[in-house]
Amino acid sequence: MTLIAxxxxxxxxxxxxxxxxxxxxxxxxxxxxxxxxxxxxxxxLIKILLGLIAPTSGxxxxxxxxxxxxxxxxxxxxxxxxxxxxxxxxxxxxxxVTHLGRMSGLPRTAARERASEALRHVGLYEERYRPVGGYxxxxxxxxxxxxxxxxxxxxxxxxxxxxxxxxxxxxxMLALVHRIGTEFGxxxxxxxxxxxxxxxxxxxxxxxxxxxxxxxDHISAMTTATDVLAVEVSEGTxxxxxxxxxxxxxxxxxxxxxxxxxxxxxxxxxxxxAVAELDxxxxxxxxxxxxxxxxFATRELSHA
Amino acid sequence: MPEPSTTAMRSTPTGVIHDIGxxxxxxxxLGRRHVFGALYLHGVRTTFGFGRSAKAKIxxxxxxxxxxxxxxxxxxxxxxxxxxxxTYAQFADSMSWLVLFFVAVAAPELVSRDLRxxxxxxYFSRPLPRSDYALAKxxxxxxxxxxxLGGPQLVMxxxxxxxxxxxxxxxxxxxxxxxxxxxxAGLWAVVFASVGLLVASLTGKRAFAAGGVVxxxxxxxxxxxxxxxxxxxxxxxxxxxxxPSSLVQGVGIWSLGDLLLGEGDQGGLSIGGFGPVYALAAxxxxxxxxxxxxxxxxxxxx
Numbered sequence: 001m002t003l004i005a006x007x008x009x010x011x012x013x014x015x016x017x018x019x020x021x022x023x024x025x026x027x028x029x030x031x032x033x034x035x036x037x038x039x040x041x042x043x044x045l046i047k048i049l050l051g052l053i054a055p056t057s058g059x060x061x062x063x064x065x066x067x068x069x070x071x072x073x074x075x076x077x078x079x080x081x082x083x084x085x086x087x088x089x090x091x092x093x094x095x096x097v098t099h100l101g102r103m104s105g106l107p108r109t110a111a112r113e114r115a116s117e118a119l120r121h122v123g124l125y126e127e128r129y130r131p132v133g134g135y136x137x138x139x140x141x142x143x144x145x146x147x148x149x150x151x152x153x154x155x156x157x158x159x160x161x162x163x164x165x166x167x168x169x170x171x172x173m174l175a176l177v178h179r180i181g182t183e184f185g186x187x188x189x190x191x192x193x194x195x196x197x198x199x200x201x202x203x204x205x206x207x208x209x210x211x212x213x214x215x216x217d218h219i220s221a222m223t224t225a226t227d228v229l230a231v232e233v234s235e236g237t238x239x240x241x242x243x244x245x246x247x248x249x250x251x252x253x254x255x256x257x258x259x260x261x262x263x264x265x266x267x268x269x270x271x272x273x274a275v276a277e278l279d280x281x282x283x284x285x286x287x288x289x290x291x292x293x294x295x296f297a298t299r300e301l302s303h304a
Numbered sequence: 305m306p307e308p309s310t311t312a313m314r315s316t317p318t319g320v321i322h323d324i325g326x327x328x329x330x331x332x333x334l335g336r337r338h339v340f341g342a343l344y345l346h347g348v349r350t351t352f353g354f355g356r357s358a359k360a361k362i363x364x365x366x367x368x369x370x371x372x373x374x375x376x377x378x379x380x381x382x383x384x385x386x387x388x389x390x391t392y393a394q395f396a397d398s399m400s401w402l403v404l405f406f407v408a409v410a411a412p413e414l415v416s417r418d419l420r421x422x423x424x425x426x427y428f429s430r431p432l433p434r435s436d437y438a439l440a441k442x443x444x445x446x447x448x449x450x451x452x453l454g455g456p457q458l459v460m461x462x463x464x465x466x467x468x469x470x471x472x473x474x475x476x477x478x479x480x481x482x483x484x485x486x487x488x489a490g491l492w493a494v495v496f497a498s499v500g501l502l503v504a505s506l507t508g509k510r511a512f513a514a515g516g517v518v519x520x521x522x523x524x525x526x527x528x529x530x531x532x533x534x535x536x537x538x539x540x541x542x543x544x545x546x547x548p549s550s551l552v553q554g555v556g557i558w559s560l561g562d563l564l565l566g567e568g569d570q571g572g573l574s575i576g577g578f579g580p581v582y583a584l585a586a587x588x589x590x591x592x593x594x595x596x597x598x599x600x601x602x603x604x605x606x
């Protein structure tokens with residue numbers, strides 16, 4: 001089943017500002033990374049998926065339902081974690097998540113049970129009875145995630161879940177999101193402006209820029225094809241490059257490094273053989289996984 | 305669904321809570337009516353400070369205490385002298401300024417707090433329609449205000465019913481007096497709630513919202529005062545339309561007559577033959593405020 005599908009989705013504000021332009025994607029269930037610089041249209045897409053705003057033109061379907069026609073049916077099966085602060089400071093996490101569970105249609109006892117389960121899964125235990133106002137940013141992000149999980153959705157829409165977290169907090173949040181996507185059996189759309197972050201956990205990557213689709217594909221399709229071997233020799237780099245080129249290996253220079261695309265294991269043998277024949281001092285030979293960022297290297301995305 | 309790892313369970317010492325993994329929920333999911341009801345009840349509880357800090361309970365219960373005390377006193381005096389000191393409607397009228405302060409605290413508590421904390425996206429990303437949110441809050445405030453005025457009226461009724469010297473007939477007559485009083489309390493509740501909630505929904509700052517609510521009701525009173533001393537009888541008789549409070553009193557005078565004014569008492573406000581105008585104005589005011597409230601929530605936090 002297709003999880004999210006859009007067809008020529010366009011959203012303009014006031015006829016002038018274009019947030020999304022002719023976006024067509026179809027993604028399968030799993031963990032989906034949605035990356036783009038600030039203002040690329042990520043939040044707009046999420047709001048359209050939730051039926052909170054209507055697209056100017058184009059079609060959209062979430063879990064097989066059209067959110068413009070039946071937003072309530074979509075929202076019943078989707079959990080949303082907004083980017084910005086959204087927690088009333090004087091309520092405890094347990095009270096808030098229970099209340100929001102009831103707002104999703106859970107009966108009173110079920111809401112209470114599921115709220116404490118959801119809070120436990122995100123790693124909040126005794127502190128859930130304290131007012132949210134005294135929480136750290138990391139704990140607040142966890143509460144926001146818990147409220148999106150409380151009604152057991154089939155899809156989570158997470159808008160910048162690592163916002164404001166320190167490196168350790170980011171890793172913990174990403175591990176949690178990965179766990180939800182794999183162990184809990186809930187599909188997740190993670191929105192981020194940091195490509196390096198989401199590519200670690202997602203199966204599918206959607207990159208948008210200026211409201212336009214840059215690329216949408218399985219992360220494996222984006223990375224395996226571009227694995228390269230980096231070779232460094234202390235001297236004779238030129239000779240080695242010539243020899244490798246003679247062996248029909250497409251060599252690229254990167255400073256003192258020679259980059260050779262990894263076709264299969266025989267590529268190793270060819271390189272080692274060439275180095276041995278020329279009797280060069282081999283400094284290093286390692287497999288380098290192309291970062292997905294390099295796919296968008298010309299865009300500012302990679303530094304965002 | 306992942307099974308708990310059996311090796312992990314064996315190797316861990318006893319007394320440890322095992323992570324049993326994530327459980328999917330396949331129980332009932334209630335529909336729109338139930339969600340509306342849950343939000344409504346939550347709102348009523350919020351106005352009286354239930355489920356909130358002890359500090360938040362002080363003011364609502366101070367007001368509840370005062371109005372109940374007044375009602376008990378009225379019932380006690382009446383049982384002694386055998387004559388009603390104030391009718392049910394007069395009681396509602398004289399308590400209106402206290403109700404106003406109650407609204408000024410409760411309305412911001414209901415809507416401004418949610419605006420301020422930014423929690424609305426969490427509501428609106430759920431199946432609940434935006435209009436349901438606004439209407440549930442409005443209905444909750446109406447209910448709370450009606451309880452605030454109707455509860456003490458019931459105390460007065462019970463006091464009168466138990467001390468009446470005319471047996472069942474006396475109780476019945478008393479009940480016939482009580483019912484218009486409760487309706488009049490309802491009118492106060494609807495007008496105060498619709499206007500108060502609309503004002504409060506405009507700002508996320510609770511202090512501003514409270515000030516705004518009080519201002520709308522109190523600042524309009526001098527206009528009534530000015531209009532009622534103009535040398536035109538029509539202007540005098542329509543003066544009450546200028547303020548929500550005098551508007552309610554006008555409707556009361558028109559519909560309840562001497563139940564509100566008492567015998568030979570011409571009160572402060574004279575409405576002449578404009579009773580239906582007052583009634584119409586009240587309907588327009590409530591409908592307009594509610595429509596604006598709904599329009600406000602179509603836009604906010606989208």
